[in-house]
Amino acid sequence: MGAQDLNIFSLGTLLIFLVPILYISRYLKLGINREIIIGMVRMCLQLSFVGLYLEFLFKFDSPWLNTAYLLLMISIACHSILKSSNLKLRIFFKPLFFALLIPFGIMLLFFNGVVANIDNLFEAKYLVPVGGMLLGNCLRSIIIGLTHFYSGLKKNEREYLYSLCLFNNRTQALKPWFKESLVAAINPTLASMATIGLVSLPGMMTGQILGGSIPIVAIKYQIAIMGCIFYTEYFSVILSILLSLKTGFNTFDVLKADIFQNDRN
Template sequence: MDTTDLSIFQLIVAYVFVLILMVILKRRGIPREKEVLIATIRMTVQLILVGYLLAYVFDHSHPLYTVLIIAVMEIFSIFNILKRVKSVLSTRLKRIIAISMLGGTLASLLYFLYVVIQLTPWYEPRYFIPIAGMLIGNSMTGISLGVSRLNDGIRGNRAAIETALMLGATPKMAARTIVNEAFDAAILPTINSMVGMGIVFLPGMMTGQILSGSSPLLAIEYQIAIMLGILGSVSLTVILFVQLGYRTFFNRYSQLVID
């Protein structure tokens, strides 16, 4: 089966959906037209630039290019997490966010590429970059949710935590419930996505493979593997964050310290 190419005209016609949203927002009096317009322009420009970049990288496969692109992905994801979280974050907590993202995503990515799909050569960009993007992107969302829930939870339950500390609890014991709630909130979107996958919706990667002419069964095999890799990456990055992150709210004397 040949892939159906989209002409420029067909692509432009797809922007009708943006116009529909703009009309709805205008009629409902919701002031988000500017945001939608900016988001649409940014998406279009960014994807076009990435498309040309990936076309070059795929044609000139080199480990340096792959490593540089992964580094940019990681840096941008960390920056995006810090930008998303509206509450105040300490310098130590920001450092933990970076460590958790790098450690969790890279460990999961390397395991997935070398053990699960056994990629050769290791830097093959056609596999390395798209898979890295999915793992890093989902982990970024998970960490963002975990950061907000942990930070707000500890700040909002300051009195209860300090009471527990005065009664002899360790910081780990005093913050246990908040840490568990932060972890649960962070992984829930991934679990919900897995529950509805295949019945409620077809994932983007699977849809792309089918549209490109791949067998649906092959697409399913890859999608199952990718989804399990995403689950592992999100779980690992979030557990690293919450386990290390809550400690930044306490000093060496086990006292709660909030900047």
């Protein structure tokens, strides 16, 4: 027994609450009404497309097709991360792609093969939803990590260069910014983990219950996925910074001047 279906009219009634939001935003001259409308329209169109595509994906259940879709998801995630972090795509896309792919791939296959213990590791109904949850939760952490690291380093570049002048290597000189960025990136997830079940009922658990699973089974899945999310986030943040050092710095260990999107050089 699955969740009760929602008709188009019932979904449309949610737009009632959009009217006061648009009015208040216009009254306060926030200048975000256009972004709100575009965001809502894009969300609806994108989710509708994904719904149709997933039906096709689940029907054929091809390992190659499923893997290709996950690689596409990683590519889109990298583009979104770099745009939000104000870092140039051509410089950081490749290292960020592998920084996401390595821990993501390991944790996804480990969840399917060891935790969920399914026969086909590339089965679409496990691979795509679980992969989407891992990637979606990694976005915020990596954005925070990269933004803190490169913006903080740019702001305090003299301090970094002074550390190099004291005969520290690049790794030693960058250590304060690396530690600060990692803590800032992981803290929101740690806070969420500390209050989960008390303050909020997470998405996977809710979906399992609505899908007909008993609460204890839903809780087991949620514990497993939260562990995988945290591990993926932690290692992805570390790798995204470490792998980007080669492209973000020149041969003299100096931060490149043109790594930010708003740079005109």
